[in-house]
Each structure stands twice: as C-alpha cells, then as structure tokens.
Amino acid sequence: MKQDAQSPQGEDVPVLVVDDVEQNLLAMEALLARPGIRVLTARGGVEALELLLRHEVAVALLDVQMPEMDGFTLAELMLGAERTRAVPIIFLTGRTEEPQRTFRAYGAGAVDFLHKPVEPQVLLAKVGVFVELFLQRRQLRERMAELERVIRLNETMAAVLTHDLRTPLSAISLGAEIVRRSAESETVRQAGARIRSSSARMARMIDQLLDFSRIRSGMLHVEPxxxxxxxxxxxxxxxxxxxxxxxxxxxxxxxxxxxxxxxxxxxxxxxxxxxxxxxxxxxxxxxxxxxxxxxxxxxxxxxxxxxxxxxxxxxxxxxxxxxxxxxxxxxxxxxxxxxxxxxxxxxxxxxxxxxxxxxxxxxxxxxxxxxxxx
Missing domain, CATH: 3.30.565.10 (Histidine kinase-like ATPase, C-terminal domain)
Structure with missing residues (x-):
C-alpha cells in the first residue's frame, strides 16, 4: 500500500482502489491522482476495510476477482455497515461477466460495472462525478454545523438577555404603578398607566422568548x-x-x-x-x-x-x-x-x-x- 493510512487527509478527497495486482494499483494511482484527490490503495478486502474505518471515501473502485475475499463479498460487507453503506462502488473486472454476476454486482450496491482495460476518460469522468458529490456533501455538512452552532448561540443569548431584562422591567412597572396611584395630575396618571401597560406587554414578550428558547433547545418540560x-x-x-x-x-x-x-x-x-x-x-x-x-x-x-x-x-x-x-x-x-x-x-x-x-x-x-x- 503506497499511502500511510494514519496520515491526515486534510481537504483532499479520498478515492479507494482495491486490486490484488500491484501493477494495476500503480496504474490506477497514476491515472486518478491529481491535486485535491488522494488515492488510497489496498491489495485485498481486509486491507480495504481497514482503510474504510479510517477514511470517508468519495468512491470505491473494486476488482471483482481477488483471492480470499472477492469484490462482491467486500461490497456486501460495505453495504452492511452503517459507516460505508452510502459509499458508491464501481466494479472493475477483466473478463466478460454473466448476467447473473452483473445482477449480483448491482445487488451488492454497485453504481457501475466496468470491464478492463478501462477507458481512462470514461473512468475519470465517472470518478469526477462522485468526487464532486462528495465535496458538495462535505460543504453541506459544514454549513449545517455552522448553522446549528449559530442557532444554539442565538437561543442562548436570547435566554440570557430576556432573563436579565426581568429585573429592570419589574422596577419600571412598579414605578409606573406608584405614579398612577399617587399622582395628582390626571395627565401624569394616564402616563403612568401607559407605562404600566407597556411594561406588561414587554413582560409577555420576554416570557414568550424564554418559552421559545426552551422549546427549541429541548428544555421544555411539563409538571402535571x-x-x-x-x-x-x-x-x-x-x-x-x-x-x-x-x-x-x-x-x-x-x-x-x-x-x-x-x-x-x-x-x-x-x-x-x-x-x-x-x-x-x-x-x-x-x-x-x-x-x-x-x-x-x-x-x-x-x-x-x-x-x-x-x-x-x-x-x-x-x-x-x-x-x-x-x-x-x-x-x-x-x-x-x-x-x-x-x-x-x-x-x-x-x-x-x-x-x-x-x-x-x-x-x-x-x-x-x-x-x-x-
């Protein structure tokens, strides 16, 4: 295996190639390698599964005929695991397959089935599609994570802010009630009443914001x-x-x-x-x-x-x-x-x-x- 499976993958998109022939791995690596793509190579199914535990790959290119574990068996194991279930699989084979084997390939989760020798431009185009989809999914996850972080921050700030507004608002409401009851001027009493009414309305808004924050953060509980x-x-x-x-x-x-x-x-x-x-x-x-x-x-x-x-x-x-x-x-x-x-x-x-x-x-x-x- 040419790559160090422990090395960080950074922003490069991993592409997995599995083949038991070293020359085929070298040829595929030379064909697929380019800036932004990291080619992971494995000589068998066990080695491939170890790589899949460490890396999230954009697409897996699997040779059908391999000793110990053929490509179909590896694909079925990938399909049965939550981590690798969604990995697109392209099968590569050096012989003309019977229809039943082709059906088995698609049943094992394959998205395509190519015969060797593979046309380089065709393979590059197919891999390029899955690399682009991988990048889009990565960007979407990053944006969703950032959005969730901003939402949590906003809800926390709203809860803290509305909680801290209660004390001064209570003082305003109490002062307005004192003015409304003790003022000799009708105009002043009306002003006190308006302040008291506005304070009550603001208090209701604060209560609503607090309830909204509890609901959205999953902290709403009822005590029947x-x-x-x-x-x-x-x-x-x-x-x-x-x-x-x-x-x-x-x-x-x-x-x-x-x-x-x-x-x-x-x-x-x-x-x-x-x-x-x-x-x-x-x-x-x-x-x-x-x-x-x-x-x-x-x-x-x-x-x-x-x-x-x-x-x-x-x-x-x-x-x-x-x-x-x-x-x-x-x-x-x-x-x-x-x-x-x-x-x-x-x-x-x-x-x-x-x-x-x-x-x-x-x-x-x-x-x-x-x-x-x-």
Whole structure:
C-alpha cells in the first residue's frame, strides 16, 4: 500500500482502489491522482476495510476477482455497515461477466460495472462525478454545523438577555404603578398607566422568548398535577379583563373538568388563545370560551371570535414568527406556536377552523392524564 493510512487527509478527497495486482494499483494511482484527490490503495478486502474505518471515501473502485475475499463479498460487507453503506462502488473486472454476476454486482450496491482495460476518460469522468458529490456533501455538512452552532448561540443569548431584562422591567412597572396611584395630575396618571401597560406587554414578550428558547433547545418540560381546568381558565380570563377592561368574554363549562395538567403552562395556553381572540375579534362582540368535559378520556376547549383567517394564513398559524394575522399586531408571532407546543407536551392537539358563520374557532383536545412521554 503506497499511502500511510494514519496520515491526515486534510481537504483532499479520498478515492479507494482495491486490486490484488500491484501493477494495476500503480496504474490506477497514476491515472486518478491529481491535486485535491488522494488515492488510497489496498491489495485485498481486509486491507480495504481497514482503510474504510479510517477514511470517508468519495468512491470505491473494486476488482471483482481477488483471492480470499472477492469484490462482491467486500461490497456486501460495505453495504452492511452503517459507516460505508452510502459509499458508491464501481466494479472493475477483466473478463466478460454473466448476467447473473452483473445482477449480483448491482445487488451488492454497485453504481457501475466496468470491464478492463478501462477507458481512462470514461473512468475519470465517472470518478469526477462522485468526487464532486462528495465535496458538495462535505460543504453541506459544514454549513449545517455552522448553522446549528449559530442557532444554539442565538437561543442562548436570547435566554440570557430576556432573563436579565426581568429585573429592570419589574422596577419600571412598579414605578409606573406608584405614579398612577399617587399622582395628582390626571395627565401624569394616564402616563403612568401607559407605562404600566407597556411594561406588561414587554413582560409577555420576554416570557414568550424564554418559552421559545426552551422549546427549541429541548428544555421544555411539563409538571402535571391534579387540577380543575375551569378554575385555571377563569384565572386567565380575570387577568385578561384586568389588562383589557373593555374585553367581553363569555365563559362556559360543562361536565367534569378535573384533569392532570401543568397549571402554569395551561394558564399560558388559555391566556394566549383568549387574548388573541379578544385582540382580533370584532369590537363589542363577546369572545366565547367553552370547556366541555363530558367525554370520559379528554376535555375539549373552544375559543371563538368573529372574523375569519385566510386559508393560506391558517397553514402558518402555529409557525414561530409567522402567526400574526395582522401586520400591526403588538406581539412577536410566538403566541400560537407556544400554545401548540404546550398542548402537544400535554399529549393533546390544537386546531383552527375559520370561515364557518363568519367565525374563527380554536379547539383544544386535552387528555385527562398527560402521557408519560410528555
């Protein structure tokens, strides 16, 4: 073997040639060697397998007739190993093969079958194709690795940044509330109220960014415990009414609404859905919230408001940063995405139906017990 199998391959593309005749190896090496290509040679199947353990090759050129282990057997071993399964194989043979042997070659994973003496230009063209594909795969892997690194870095930075924003934001909100309550001037009180409202909106955005970071990094967990979904929904409605005094919300519960769920996550699900319906529904028309616990194994929740969502927009409602039905929406476009992920974590699902009767309805189907996978 001419090459040192332990030497680093750098940026060169390895091409493997397996033949039991030394002169054939020298001829193939002379033909294929050029800048950017490193020719690995082996005199038999065992030696070839050792090379394949050390190198990721662009293509393997295998002689069919070899002692101890022929080319077909080597190809079958390569096909059976995860590391070498995708390596393209070109068989080289010095005799005219029967159709059955040709079929066996392709069955062993061959992409081509050439007869010696091989036409140099034909072989160079075929090897060149697989070298180019190898380089493209390498570049794609490098870009994907870099992209994943950037995404992880961005998510980490978002989590740290949003966490560190909480303390000053709490101080701003507290100061605005003090101004709103103690100021003698109505103008100052209104300014304090606006600051407090803006602080609350920013706090919700921070919560959404934190949840988004947890979801994308695989750190989202639910902690289910026995509770009452109607009571949790009533608490969410109370919060929305406090933030939006003009909101009209009709809440109705039927059947048995006790279940096992994460109260904090489910509170956020109700809050996001109902607040979204209030924001995008017709002014003065109540938002309907229905909890149906009459089924033994699950609870259905429906949130309805007037207005419709175009079919194209419905396909992206639960996609992050694309779920804002209106361009002037004050949110980040994460609310419905977070709803979908939280509901999935509970083993349920959420669907949107829009257009029937001029209404938009979001329906949640929640199991009474969170599956173990949650």
């Amino acid at each position: 415990r026995p509770g009452n979904l109607l009571a949790t929904c009533e608490a969410a409605v109370a919060e929305i009414r406090q933030a939006r005094p003009e909101a009209r919300i009709d809440l109705d519960g039927q059947g048995e609404l006790d279940a096992e769920f994460d109260p904090d996550r489910m509170m956020q699900v109700f809050n996001n859905l109902i607040d979204n319906a209030v924001q995008h529904g017709a002014a003065g028309v109540p938002v309907g919230v229905e909890l149906d616990g009459r089924a033994p194994a699950q609870v259905r929740v429906r949130v309805r408001n007037t207005g419709t969502v175009p079919e194209q927009a419905r396909a992206e409602l639960f996609t992050p940063f694309r779920s804002r039905p209106q361009k002037d929406s004050a949110g980040l476009g994460l609310g419905l995405y977070i709803v979908d992920q939280f509901v999935r974590a509970h083993g349920g699902r959420v669907e949107c139906c829009s257009g029937t009767g001029g209404e938009t309805v979001f329906e949640l189907q929640l199991p009474r017990r969170v599956p173990a996978a949650g």
